[in-house]
Amino acid sequence: MSELKFDKLDTAITKWKGIKDEFDKIASGKGEGADVVRMEKQATSAHWTGDAAKTGKPFVVKVAREFHDAANEAKSIHQAIKLARQRLHKHQSDLHKLVEDLRADGLLIASDGKITDSMCYADEAKQQASDKKVKTAKVQIEKILRAAAATQHDLADGLRLLVKDAHDFSGANWDSYDDIKKVVGGADAKKAADLIKKLSKEAADGDSVTMTNLDALNDLAELQRNNPAFAEGLAKNLPAKDTLLFWRMMSGDGPEVITRFEYGKQMVRLRDNLSLTLATASRGKSLEMMKWKQDLINQGGMPIFYPDMHARHDPVGFQVMSSLMGKGKFDKDFLHDYEEKLRAFDKKLGDEGKAWSGFGWDGTDLDPSSLGRGSDPMTGFLQAASHNPEFATDLFKDKETADYYLNDRSYEPEDPYLEDGKNRAAEALGDAIYAGGSGLNPDDPNAEYAEHTAPQTEAFHNIFDRLAAKKDDLMPELRGDVAHLLGNHGTEVHATMSAPLGEGPLNEAKLLELSKQVSHTPEGYATLNEAMNRAVVNDILTEQKDPSDAITRTGRTMGFLEEARHQAIADQTADEQKEAGWKSFGAYAGAATALRLIPPLAPVAGHLDLTAFALSRAYTEDEQARIAADGTVMNIEASKARNNQLTELAKLWREQHGDWAQDREGYITDYGVKDQFGRAADHGKDEAERIAGR
Template sequence: MADTLTVQELTDLRLGGLKTAVDDWKTMTGRLEKLATGGDGGQVSGEGLRSKANAATWKGVNATVSREFVTKTAKQFSDAAAEAKSVHGLLQGAHSDFVKHKADLRTAIDDLAKRNIYVNGNGSVIASVPSGAAAGSSDDIHKPTDEELDVAQRRINKILTEASETDRVVARALRALVKNKYDFTEKGADSVEEADRAQGRADAEYWRREIGKGHVDEWSEEKLARFNEMLEDQRDNPGFTETFATGLGADGTLQFWRDLADPGQGNTPEGERAKLLGQAQQNLSMSLANASHSHSPEMEAWKRDIIAAGGKQFGHEGIMVKPYGFQIMSNLMVKGKFDSDFLNEYGDALRTFEEKKKPFEPEAIWGNPGIAAQLDYTGKDADGDFGRPGTDPMGGYLKAVSHNPDVATKLFNDDDWADYLLKDREFYDEDDPFGQGDGTTQSRDALGKALLAAGTGLNPDQPHVLTSYEHTDPQRQVLEGALGRLSGKGDDFPPELRDDMALLLGNWGDEVHQSASSLDTAASPLNYEDLLEVSKQVSRDQNAYGLLTEGVNQAIITDIHAEHQGDPEEELKRAGQTVGFMESARYQAIDTDKDDPSWPAKWGYHGFGGVANFVPVVGDALQRGVDSAAYAWQLEEQQRIDDEAAIDNTQNFQSRQGYLQALGDEWSAEHPDHRLSQEGNEYLRQDSIGNSAFNGNSTANRIAGIGPQ
């Protein structure tokens, strides 16, 4: 995008001069309209002059030269009035918009300051935590999380981007009005919105003509950079996005990206060009996503034609490689929120195409070297260079689904679709369809993100600050269905889904905690056996294990602080029961991979990022309890590695004594008047939570078929 306004520039923007200009142009418009039409006074006007010229009898040279001059001059009065009206409308809209932008920025800065987040003059947000002395009490100081900072930065960026767009659109429109120093503009935009759409349509037409000339693979990096900057400016402008898509047509859209992304002849883009293509791919994807929400006859036809072109192959002059339309379009769906109906229909068509190719083997069809062009530049290959094959269209489709959580929830609540994606369909390493890549199955990684969106209602690619759990019944059905289907895979559980399932379970932390701590496993909120198996599979990966543990830890602390009826000791016992459950799952994970000589290193402590995007932000006092318990767990985890400590498979919760102690202390601080919190009763308190951990561990071991050895 063109230069973006800074916080300092927007804050210091003085609008008094602009308001004066608005008032002056309003007066000017009125005067020019009277000169053009005569107004109510019947004075001499351009319209009167034109009428008299048309009514007069002209002879000789006057019939041509003089009459044309007088008529044209008369018209200039109305053109001048129209141009003045456009100037006034643009300035008035700019003033109104900038008043709003400044107010939004001021409100955002004030709101963030209350959370100890400072916004500097360039628009960057940083934590600004006062000292304990300045705050009066260190216990009351809020320390912003990384997720809060991410969300705050997005909020500030959005305001600055909108302000910059107002500035860009109005400046461009005003320049267009005065581009001819010897003539007035007959018609210009009367508002910022109208100017924005008109500029979008003009840009779309310009680049459609450039693409229509062919040989887009020969565009210079400078031209590609200009195209990308235009896309970044216009990707949310329906005037551009719809005009661009329909102007190219479905086949033209697909052929354009096919030609630009992979020219062939050994000229696969790399270096700076590959990086530019990655930016253009994302901006083009967001543009098409924006266009997909239009329901004009032209866009509805484009969407139908794109789906119909999925099974068509698109060649390129001079090479034999011919990817399918589905492969090309799915790589143009990696960013942005596409229309729900379009996503549903596209996905159904893609799946139908796959199921008709029986026996369907994705690596043999999508990964076939005869059709596998390089179409994805949004990620890096093993050497750190931008550009990967992007051959499996299901991957790009699932990325699009993850950005529209409502579609994701519906998709995974369709039993046929859920079985197809989680149980039946084969996925493959797109870097090398025959098993020689880095082992990461990119499309299955996208599957995990789509599943996470389906069960949480959240876009996993956007930072969030949740204040509470707001689940729906369909989202719960997604969770239960995923637990049932994935637990059935046993040790064939896809590794790419471990981190996403950890986050999903953390998002449903209260249900997980209540299920893991159930005395009657048959009556637990979630299927106990399925939950245990999935927790085991998640725990085979260090990062996923950390995400899961942090999510469950917060649920435990939240439960300790929640309002309950009856004896508060129940929360203490439930905490222990869940710790025992989690340790059983972890032991089973270690035992599964015991022949892997590298597995001990997997458990070395480091920070686990991302979990806070999917669990509610809690009050500072409760957060201190969360952090304290997590720190105790982390210390024990590191010591377990440092000491190469083995886990007793009969009582594998024993290595969690420090964590249990921290949970007991937190419970006691919340319930200081309880008999177990009284001085001298610490042993009784730890006995309560410890015995519960034993029970939870014993129950989980029994369900898993683990017995003393």
């Protein structure tokens, strides 16, 4: 793609422009030669008699009109090639820009597309962070290459469909790329439906599916899964129940998929392709699509029956459908309808969500990745909710539904054979609460902070109140998401941490509890502190009336965070501290700012990013200094624990408010200002101890 030349396309565009122009002259009568407009007009107005009236007149009129159709076809071919050239050039430019940015970020990009980090790390956590960066880069490059492949596919197949009948030029009148996508998407939907029927028949007969057919379906879906014409066309060719039954038959038993490695890889690919395709289809608003979506939801409580499966109970439609909801943005109205029926069925089963791991469904395996089983349909549904933040906000701004998802039901860990032992349902819940309270999709690498709407703020407060009340019963899987959510509301959180006597916008006791729960892990603690670093920098930069107030507020916030950390450590044994991974704390620094999910710095100076980075680096040095060689954490006074951080804060404050400080005792020197920050930090820690009743 990076070396793609456009010479041949440019030549084709020039040639087809000439052909288009010639046909246009003939069809419009604007040229000096043949004039089919005049010919058609004369033929229709002339007085024909005998056999000529029966055969001659229709023939002449048809020929004249075919010239119009041929002119439209020539115009469509020229437009298709021109649009493809524009799009491919854009894909190439995007690729060049991305590679340039990745190289600037320290990654090595070989000519064959292989990506490596220019650095190697002995520290395991830092190496994991490096591996994640490389993986993200691969995803970004693959996204551009997929888009380029889709453009090429649409052009090639579009042209084939356009000229498939050498004697019929009718029906071709393309003005935009969307016109091409509609034609190609509809044709590909029929191909995909035929492949699904073949694969379904093989599975129903007990045969191993033909990998060629599976690969072909995946290739087609990968190219067209975001195309509404394809997604809706496939839905119209495949009834709702057949869609669910197809995935039920294909997913098979988990162990079978895991042991057949290549098949398992293709099945994960198929699951993701189907999920993205169904998400696109869910946004269709035609009467036919509205009926298809309702039929799908109506299958929710029905067993999806396949006699040769080994589960003691056949999964119901909600389980099958939810396992296909982990990717893509599903329509908000569809999610509301689906959630209403799913929650009603969940309540009907009873046992606060535990029923999904019983009833014989513990043998149900709808996830070919070996990272889950898919028995609890809330897992896939909540993943879908997190990918549509507007819907997630609706979900948690309502007190009744917030109570249900955060208080009334449990999220049971799945089978112990899972590779990492994590609770998939709880992880999905964490993603959903973050999306609901922030308005951001946690899986969107391009997500950026935006001012909160009233519904998002309401959702945040509902989540905040309910999770704080859980105290030590807060599921560990939620800690990271809660940290990001508090960081996303950093201005409100800082105002509460720094306010005396509970005068902040949030309940200080609840905030201390959540800050403590977040601080049980280095990742959650780093995320929250990174966000608060930015909040206090904003405070220092924007305070104009009395700059000493910014010192007081900043120090109190530092002390509040320190006390939350102390309480979290006090709850952990030395072995638990080591297991949490504090020794590799440095690898987690920068987690919040890198994701651009927290309030931005105030636009009042040109070196703000460097200021935030320096503060972050100083804070990381302080943290690493008090982590013992065995990975345990030492408790010391706030002013001492954050020595380097307070030094940087004092330096920033003096740079910003030096004129105000020049004749005020205690603020004249960097040391004096740092002492003021330290006193405020110790006071903030004492204040947090009071809140905790210690």
